[in-house]
Amino acid sequence: MALLEMRDICKSFSGVYANDHMNLTVEKGEIHALLGENGAGKTTLVNILFGIYAPDSGSISWKGQPVSFSSPRDAIAAGIGMVQQHFSLVRRMTVLDNIILNLRENRFVLDRKTARARVLQLADKYGLKVDPDAMVCDLSVGEQQRVEILKALYRDVELLILDEPTGVLTPQETAQFFDVLRVLRQEGYGIIIITHRMSEIMAISDRVTILRDGKQVAVLQTNQTTPDELSRHMIGRELKECYDMDQPAGQQVLLELEGVSLPARRRGHALHDINLQLHRGEILGIAGVEGNGQKELAELIVGIQKATHGSIALEGVPMRGCSVRQRYEQGVVYISEDRLQDSLVVDMDITDNLMLREYCRPPYAKKGLLNRRAMIQAARMLMERFQVRASGVSGESTAVRLLSGGNQQKLIVAREVNEQAKVVVASQPTRGLDIGATEFVRERLVEQRNQGKGVILISADLEEIMALSDRVAVMFDGRVVGILSRKEATVEQIGLLMGGIAQEKKGCHDAQ
Amino acid sequence: MMLSEKKRGVLDGISIAVVTLLLSALLILACGANPMEAFGLFFKGVFGNKASFAEIFVKACPLMLTGLGCAVAFRTGFFNIGAEGQFYVGAIAATMVALGLPQVPGGVRLVLCFVSAFVGGGIWAFLAAFLKTKWNISEIIVTIMLNYIVIYFLGYAVRGFLMDPSGNVPQSAKIEASVQLPNLIASTRFHVGILIALVLVAVVWFVLEKTTLGFEFKAVGLNRRGAGCNGIPVVRSMVLSAVLSGGLSAVAGAIEVLAIQKKLLEGISGNCGYTAVLIALVAFNRPVGVVIASVVYAAMQVGAGSMQRQLGVPSAIVNIIIGVVVVLILGRELLQWYKRSKKKA
Numbered sequence: 001m002a003l004l005e006m007r008d009i010c011k012s013f014s015g016v017y018a019n020d021h022m023n024l025t026v027e028k029g030e031i032h033a034l035l036g037e038n039g040a041g042k043t044t045l046v047n048i049l050f051g052i053y054a055p056d057s058g059s060i061s062w063k064g065q066p067v068s069f070s071s072p073r074d075a076i077a078a079g080i081g082m083v084q085q086h087f088s089l090v091r092r093m094t095v096l097d098n099i100i101l102n103l104r105e106n107r108f109v110l111d112r113k114t115a116r117a118r119v120l121q122l123a124d125k126y127g128l129k130v131d132p133d134a135m136v137c138d139l140s141v142g143e144q145q146r147v148e149i150l151k152a153l154y155r156d157v158e159l160l161i162l163d164e165p166t167g168v169l170t171p172q173e174t175a176q177f178f179d180v181l182r183v184l185r186q187e188g189y190g191i192i193i194i195t196h197r198m199s200e201i202m203a204i205s206d207r208v209t210i211l212r213d214g215k216q217v218a219v220l221q222t223n224q225t226t227p228d229e230l231s232r233h234m235i236g237r238e239l240k241e242c243y244d245m246d247q248p249a250g251q252q253v254l255l256e257l258e259g260v261s262l263p264a265r266r267r268g269h270a271l272h273d274i275n276l277q278l279h280r281g282e283i284l285g286i287a288g289v290e291g292n293g294q295k296e297l298a299e300l301i302v303g304i305q306k307a308t309h310g311s312i313a314l315e316g317v318p319m320r321g322c323s324v325r326q327r328y329e330q331g332v333v334y335i336s337e338d339r340l341q342d343s344l345v346v347d348m349d350i351t352d353n354l355m356l357r358e359y360c361r362p363p364y365a366k367k368g369l370l371n372r373r374a375m376i377q378a379a380r381m382l383m384e385r386f387q388v389r390a391s392g393v394s395g396e397s398t399a400v401r402l403l404s405g406g407n408q409q410k411l412i413v414a415r416e417v418n419e420q421a422k423v424v425v426a427s428q429p430t431r432g433l434d435i436g437a438t439e440f441v442r443e444r445l446v447e448q449r450n451q452g453k454g455v456i457l458i459s460a461d462l463e464e465i466m467a468l469s470d471r472v473a474v475m476f477d478g479r480v481v482g483i484l485s486r487k488e489a490t491v492e493q494i495g496l497l498m499g500g501i502a503q504e505k506k507g508c509h510d511a512q
Numbered sequence: 513m514m515l516s517e518k519k520r521g522v523l524d525g526i527s528i529a530v531v532t533l534l535l536s537a538l539l540i541l542a543c544g545a546n547p548m549e550a551f552g553l554f555f556k557g558v559f560g561n562k563a564s565f566a567e568i569f570v571k572a573c574p575l576m577l578t579g580l581g582c583a584v585a586f587r588t589g590f591f592n593i594g595a596e597g598q599f600y601v602g603a604i605a606a607t608m609v610a611l612g613l614p615q616v617p618g619g620v621r622l623v624l625c626f627v628s629a630f631v632g633g634g635i636w637a638f639l640a641a642f643l644k645t646k647w648n649i650s651e652i653i654v655t656i657m658l659n660y661i662v663i664y665f666l667g668y669a670v671r672g673f674l675m676d677p678s679g680n681v682p683q684s685a686k687i688e689a690s691v692q693l694p695n696l697i698a699s700t701r702f703h704v705g706i707l708i709a710l711v712l713v714a715v716v717w718f719v720l721e722k723t724t725l726g727f728e729f730k731a732v733g734l735n736r737r738g739a740g741c742n743g744i745p746v747v748r749s750m751v752l753s754a755v756l757s758g759g760l761s762a763v764a765g766a767i768e769v770l771a772i773q774k775k776l777l778e779g780i781s782g783n784c785g786y787t788a789v790l791i792a793l794v795a796f797n798r799p800v801g802v803v804i805a806s807v808v809y810a811a812m813q814v815g816a817g818s819m820q821r822q823l824g825v826p827s828a829i830v831n832i833i834i835g836v837v838v839v840l841i842l843g844r845e846l847l848q849w850y851k852r853s854k855k856k857a
Contacts, residue, residue, distance in 0.1 A: 304741055325743030336741060343742070345735040356731065356742040360724045368723050 003190040009058035017214045018044040026190040033201045034194045036211035037434040051075040081152025082161040096132040142173040159190040171495035198227040243446045249470040250280035254454040260310035269293040271478045278454040285469030286458040293478040294458045302334040303327040331422030343412045346401035351379040386414035406437030427458040528840045557818020566700035568810045573706045574784040575806035577764035579791030585757035589733040594655025595761040596785025600662040601636045602629035602762025607776040610691045618690025633762020634755040641754035645747045683777035693771035705767035717799040
């Protein structure tokens with residue numbers, strides 16, 4: 001008897017099937033991977049299981065009994081735990097308090113003593129080392145994840161759902177995390193892991209269910225398949241690994257950062273003495289675990305934040321004192337990692353968003369008056385050229401909030417990557433995009449490089465960094481801890497630098 | 513069943529109207545009157561004669577301008593609750609110019625009244641905008657506090673330097689006829705100020721919809737951070753919208769002094785500066801919506817007045833009804849927003 005059996009699950013949102021007759025079976029002691037592009041229906045499926053959505057039709061049987069959960073609380077009570085992609089911890093409470101938060105047995109008086117003993121025992125048993133009295137806000141992301149898992153284990157779950165658990169971890173942390181999963185498997189837990197990283201699926205899972213466009217395409221035994229087969233099922237074609245970057249990067253310095261520093265602010269990381277050079281026709285990859293100063297670095301270059309020390313020069317001319325708009329006019333364009341907050345105004349329509357940079361310049365505006373017709377015309381052209389697809393009939397007047405992530409990103413690329421661009425600062429440009437959109441964005445970046453422009457590619461995705469970069473700079477704790485040439489840049493080397501482990505001879509003063 | 517957005521809107525509108533009518537009938541019944549008779553008197557009060565119909569626009573005029581002011585500020589996310597105070601600033605400034613420069617010819621003085629009112633209201637709002645953009649101090653608190661300052665300053669002024677020397681009532685001297693805004697329709701109070709208000713609505717609509725400034729306001733209001741990251745001058749937009757907002761409310765104050773009261777006295781605003789917040793909210797910050805909302809609001813007040821005079825049904829009922837309508841309209845919006853966010857999750 002299977003631990004969990006979901007059969008013929010259907011769920012549609014305003015007429016579109018997110019899950020179309022999905023099946024999923026998980027056995028005891030099995031790690032089952034859910035693989036699929038964004039929008040394939042993975043998250044919908046587990047949300048149905050976890051009681052967040054009600055299915056339109058289909059049945060769920062849990063340990064042989066038919067069940068239907070109307071809230072996560074029911075699901076947890078039945079023995080199903082979920083670790084969300086974005087953790088649901090109270091940052092200003094201790095680890096222990098987070099674990100016992102909202103437990104049914106705590107009617108009124110908290111019994112912290114028993115709880116602590118049990119937490120320590122669980123932590124010890126599964127190798128989830130964490131200090132129960134530490135504040136969650138002081139923990140690293142990896143540690144917070146351990147707390148989330150402990151929280152689930154403490155509630156005696158038998159099935160753990162992990163939504164994109166490794167996105168925020170270094171390669172070394174990921175390896176540790178997998179060790180924990182292996183112990184859990186041995187103890188008979190069922191585990192559902194949602195991921196889009198082939199290497200992780202191959203390394204950890206027993207079986208894979210592959211989803212595409214809301215449908216189940218295949219269920220495979222991991223040891224009888226290959227990454228190629230997986231990606232064929234997932235997308236119907238394979239992701240390009242090589243890009244047309246034959247001619248070497250240029251020698252001429254386009255952008256130079258010298259001794260750039262920024263003090264730590266309430267939200268945000270400090271930067272210490274950043275020295276970087278970007279050449280014409282070069283993609284400079286910036287690797288690092290998220291939150292080590294990459295966002296601040298990007299914002300200093302495009303002018304959203306101001307450096308306290310050091311200088312940033314474009315073609316030898318310092319940009320100190322230049323506003324975001326002036327820098328844009330000089331050719332510094334930005335694809336932000338936070339599309340919805342920083343790059344778009346999602347309640348405005350496609351035309352307005354495409355015009356966020358240019359609206360005040362002819363032909364779109366003369367003497368302060370907008371020329372709507374010219375704006376719409378330009379928008380239609382950009383939409384066509386960059387394959388921005390709006391659902392429905394409203395075309396260029398569709399609100400951007402209604403676009404898919406891929407189309408939103410194409411819109412941003414269409415706006416930023418124009419003829420006058422010289423330096424493209426692209427931060428996590430393909431995060432959350434499906435394969436088609438990912439390739440499209442990457443090809444545009446490579447195109448810019450090949451046209452002799454400079455690209456700064458900030459990404460947490462090492463495969464992306466390695467596929468696209470001429471050189472790789474690694475950031476850790478607000479510093480550039482190493483700059484590697486394409487040849488030197490191996491996953492191991494970058495991974496060590498990312499973890500702040502190797503502060504060795506390849507320090508900040510790398511040959512440029 | 514899936515309904516188109518438009519049909520859905522109509523359906524919701526009808527349901528809101530039905531709920532409103534039923535509730536009014538119940539409230540009128542509770543007062544011991546016949547609802548049908550009361551409704552009849554209500555409509556007679558609104559459409560019965562020229563003077564009462566014109567009265568709607570007289571009452572709508574200050575609401576329109578202060579509502580427009582709020583709408584302009586809300587566009588950039590500047591939550592100006594200071595229309596009341598800015599109205600007072602306008603009233604005081606207009607009175608001071610009208611009474612203080614007797615040697616200047618009437619027409620010129622009239623223009624100066626409006627200019628000084630607009631500038632005064634603009635400065636009053638600028639104070640809050642400056643604090644907001646410089647140190648991120650809540651504009652809500654600051655504008656409310658500024659209201660108190662100017663409201664009590666008016667009380668001080670009409671007992672002091674602006675007090676009518678020929679009387680001992682706390683109000684200013686009467687403004688001479690050459691500086692008053694003339695009536696347009698005999699035997700009503702329909703005055704030139706109403707036309708000024710409508711022209712300003714048109715101007716503001718044009719600025720918001722057709723200019724780069726309006727584009728900036730919209731972007732800043734919908735996503736301040738995103739606007740800034742794209743190089744849109746966020747601080748300038750917020751300050752400008754606040755100043756424009758304060759100026760419009762102050763013009764309402766000037767019109768009230770120059771067309772209706774013809775002197776300065778306490779309580780001159782009739783709290784329209786606070787009603788304005790509500791008008792802007794139900795109009796979703798659109799100028800045309802502001803016109804509709806303020807006219808409907810004024811009509812309800814006028815009709816309720818007639819109901820009260822003839823049947824003894826308290827006109828406060830109308831305020832209850834208005835409250836309910838606002839909750840229903842905003843509730844509908846909230847529900848849609850909730851549905852959208854749920855769909856996205």
